[in-house]
Amino acid sequence: MRAPLVTLGVLFIASPSFADTDFAPAAFYETGPVQEGVAIGDLDGDGDNDLAVLHRDGTLKTLANNGAGIFAAAVSHGTVVASPTTELEIVDVDRDGDGDVVLTHATLYGAISVLRNKGNGTFDPAVEYDSCYSTQMVVAADLDGDHRVDLAGDSNCFGASILLNNGDGTFRHNGTYGHGYTPGGIAAGDLDGDGDLDVAFGNGTSNVLILPNDGSGAFTVSANIDVNDNPQDVKMADFDGDGDIDIVSSNTYTNYLSLLRNAGNGTFGAAENFYAEWGGENMAVADFDRDGDLDIVIADRDSDRISILHNPGNGVFTTKRDETAGDGPEDVAWGDLNGDALPDVAVAHWDSSRVAVYLNATPVASDSDGDKVQDAADCLPTNAAAWELPGDVGDLLLDGRSPARLSWSAPAVPGASVPRFDVLRSTSVSSFAVASCLETNGLDRVAADPAAPETLFAYLVRVRNA
Numbered sequence: 001m002r003a004p005l006v007t008l009g010v011l012f013i014a015s016p017s018f019a020d021t022d023f024a025p026a027a028f029y030e031t032g033p034v035q036e037g038v039a040i041g042d043l044d045g046d047g048d049n050d051l052a053v054l055h056r057d058g059t060l061k062t063l064a065n066n067g068a069g070i071f072a073a074a075v076s077h078g079t080v081v082a083s084p085t086t087e088l089e090i091v092d093v094d095r096d097g098d099g100d101v102v103l104t105h106a107t108l109y110g111a112i113s114v115l116r117n118k119g120n121g122t123f124d125p126a127v128e129y130d131s132c133y134s135t136q137m138v139v140a141a142d143l144d145g146d147h148r149v150d151l152a153g154d155s156n157c158f159g160a161s162i163l164l165n166n167g168d169g170t171f172r173h174n175g176t177y178g179h180g181y182t183p184g185g186i187a188a189g190d191l192d193g194d195g196d197l198d199v200a201f202g203n204g205t206s207n208v209l210i211l212p213n214d215g216s217g218a219f220t221v222s223a224n225i226d227v228n229d230n231p232q233d234v235k236m237a238d239f240d241g242d243g244d245i246d247i248v249s250s251n252t253y254t255n256y257l258s259l260l261r262n263a264g265n266g267t268f269g270a271a272e273n274f275y276a277e278w279g280g281e282n283m284a285v286a287d288f289d290r291d292g293d294l295d296i297v298i299a300d301r302d303s304d305r306i307s308i309l310h311n312p313g314n315g316v317f318t319t320k321r322d323e324t325a326g327d328g329p330e331d332v333a334w335g336d337l338n339g340d341a342l343p344d345v346a347v348a349h350w351d352s353s354r355v356a357v358y359l360n361a362t363p364v365a366s367d368s369d370g371d372k373v374q375d376a377a378d379c380l381p382t383n384a385a386a387w388e389l390p391g392d393v394g395d396l397l398l399d400g401r402s403p404a405r406l407s408w409s410a411p412a413v414p415g416a417s418v419p420r421f422d423v424l425r426s427t428s429v430s431s432f433a434v435a436s437c438l439e440t441n442g443l444d445r446v447a448a449d450p451a452a453p454e455t456l457f458a459y460l461v462r463v464r465n466a
Contacts, residue, residue: 021289021308022361023323023345028354031061031074035348037282038355040335041090041099044121049335051346053355054088054103062121069338069359080126081105081113087331091140093149094169102138102151110135110155116169132157132176137233141188141197144174144217147409154183154201162199164217177219178209184252185234185282189245192266200247202231208249208258212266227251227258227271233282237294240315243429250280250298257283257298259315274317277303284334286343290364297345299329306332306347306358323358327351379422379437379462396461403450408461422462423447429458 034056043050048065053074055061058081063071081103088103093114101115101123110132115123134156143150148165155161159178163171177199184202191198196213203209206229211219228251239246244262251258256273257280263269277300288295288308296309296317306325309317328351337344342360349355396408406423423438438459439447449457 020362021295021310021321022363023358024361026323026325026347026356026358027070028326028356029063029071029074030353031055031063031355032059033353034350035330035352035355036085036350037088037103037331038333038346038348039088039090039101040333040337040346043090043099043117045098045119048339049337050121051355051357052088052090052101053348054085056084058082058085058105060088060101060103060115060123063355064121065337067339069344069357071357075121077115077123080115080123081111081128083107083111086135087137089138089140091149093140093165095148096169100169102140104131104135104138104153106134109133110153110157110161112138112151112153112161112163112171114169114171127170129163129171130173131155131161131163132159135161136183137186137201139186139188139199143188143197143199143213145196145215150217152186152188152199154186156183158183158203160186160199160201160211160219162217162219174217175219177211178203178221180207180209180224181205184230184232185249187234187236187247189236191236191245191247191262193244193264198266200234200236202227202234202249205230206251207231208234208247208260210247210266210268222266223268225260225268225271227260228256228273229253231258232280233298235283235285235296237285238430239294239311241293241313241430246315248283248285248296250276250283252280252301254280257296257309257317259317261315272316274309276300276309276320277305277307277322281329282331284332284345286334288334288343288345288360289362290342297332297334299325299332299347301328301330301350304329306345325349325356326354329356379424379435379440396459398459403448404457405446405448406459406461407446409445419463421445421447424460424462425449425451426458426460427456429456435460 031053037054051063058079060077061074083105085105090099098117109130113126131153132155135153138153151163158180159176161176162174180203186201188197196215199211210223230252231249232252233250247260257276258271260268281299293311293313326349330350331348345358347356421442424435426435
């Protein structure tokens with residue numbers, strides 16, 4: 001049996017209340033005007049998360065992190081594509097341990113371009129892949145189950161163009177799926193619980209289109225669900241703690257964010273709308289206040305602010321906090337920028353020449369080992385400094401035999417030290433508040449569970465990647 005991708009920077013734990021998020025005042029770094037996107041990842045292999053900033057004219061710039069969330073002057077990599085750009089991501093497409101750059105741009109046939117990292121923060125020339133007219137946004141995910149990162153982009157062909165990884169970081173087109181008008185935002189996640197990753201994208205003036213995956217990276221259309229006017233960005237996550245994946249959209253021409261709750265089988269009820277701010281652009285989803293549930297940060301282009309929408313654990317986003325940003329915040333990304341295991345935020349601006357960095361200063365209650373994870377969800381390793389920087393573990397596998405055997409990959413973002421792992425087991429899919437530790441501070445990327453579950457066990461792997 002193949003278990004779905006597990007992300008370890010966030011723990012899904014039921015919580016009756018929220019804690020406010022405390023960010024330090026923004027630090028601004030000059031990169032130049034008309035920023036289309038920002039992404040966070042380790043580009044130079046030193047274990048710290050750096051910044052990549054994409055400009056509308058196709059210029060790529062990177063800012064190296066000193067480890068404390070302070071960045072060197074931007075380094076220009078020139079005009080990497082010769083057409084107007086729309087988005088970028090940092091992802092390891094060739095599994096060589098460093099972060100490559102994936103970006104979208106507007107050409108006649110639409111394009112997703114990949115810049116492979118040489119391992120030192122410099123890049124090979126962009127390799128362009130046709131993805132149908134004027135590609136807007138891209139999501140990186142394993143869409144065909146081969147444990148390689150594939151790409152899905154939404155375009156003005158009004159569909160999701162699927163690029164499957166050949167295994168070496170090159171891609172082949174596997175079709176364009178869907179229909180509609182004026183794309184906006186795309187995301188991937190297992191919506192119907194069948195173990196493969198489905199796709200949803202903003203479609204038309206007020207809809208989100210859902211595409212179930214047949215497991216091979218081919219898709220059908222299952223639903224077209226109304227949200228608010230002009231969905232600009234789409235994200236997937238379990239926002240209400242019930243164990244299935246919900247969908248959220250930011251909506252440019254309204255004051256509202258729309259939540260689609262999953263009924264557990266990939267079907268959705270009517271959208272629930274929560275006040276955000278006029279001119280909502282891109283979003284970032286993480287546990288920003290470290291209370292065990294997923295919050296949302298949204299770039300509000302018209303108000304020159306970012307808004308943090310706090311989740312009390314049930315996916316009802318009625319409380320928000322605003323932070324002043326630069327002119328025209330366009331894109332937002334999150335990651336740990338100063339090694340304290342708290343999710344920090346970077347913001348790119350359309351009408352400003354500076355990128356903003358917000359370091360998270362939220363205190364975490366009941367954290368006896370100092371790992372920024374509450375004790376109730378923690379294996380409590382004996383070394384208090386052992387879990388300074390949780391990272392991502394990809395392609396977690398479970399063979400389903402007795403005893404059950406788990407295996408997983410190295411951290412998605414490699415660090416400077418040898419990774420060590422915690423393996424937790426829970427009888428609840430939605431919470432690890434009461435969990436058994438199968439392994440603590442382990443060096444191997446395998447674990448065995450001799451217990452035979454009566455009904456269902458859920459597993460979580462945490463990694464130290466200091």
